[in-house]
Amino acid sequence: MKTLHVLSSSPFSDDRLSSCLCLLGNGDGLLLCGDATYAAQPGTQHGEALAALQGVALYALAEDIQARGLQPDVGIEQIDYPGFVALACRFSKVNTWL
């Protein structure tokens, strides 16, 4: 029962990301979209926390990355909206952090 966690708010304005990181299990996925993509910025505490994750697949919406001029690490797979849908189907459930 692997879960895809979806985050959309900035990691600098609330603690959704840090709480989510505690709950991630082996084989789970994490998708960053909207302002959550700021977590992918290398050299920040959040970027380092993501880089240190093991056994978790990392994704980010490419258009949100591009819009913000971010240069994420190679460990984060960038996807488009059809990719988002395919991803949601691949995991047994999706947990969106509203």
Next chain:
Amino acid sequence: MSRSLLIISRQAPWNGTGAREALDIALAGGAFDLPIGLLFLDDGVLQLAVGQAPQAVQQKDLTANLQALPMFGVEALYACAYSLAQRGLSDTALAVERLDTDGLRTLIDRYDQVITL
């Protein structure tokens, strides 16, 4: 067979509608006999504080709704032990199972669907 649903409530009780909405989903699901679990995480554990007086801020008593959960068949109630400790809560207004990080991971794995509010 109904799919089981875990609701993760992580909003403080008197700031906006998040806490009440999560509780409403749990009660509605319980009324329809869905297998429901409710997890209090982060600021959500503040809903469990003893001795709250919501009338002081002209709000309805959320604690009464919490007490109604078992009557609606929602008996799987959990709280993050770390969130409770972080906020200085030792007693809770509702009997909940306290889970550490491993317990939380196992819990999420066990349910078919998860909603986080």
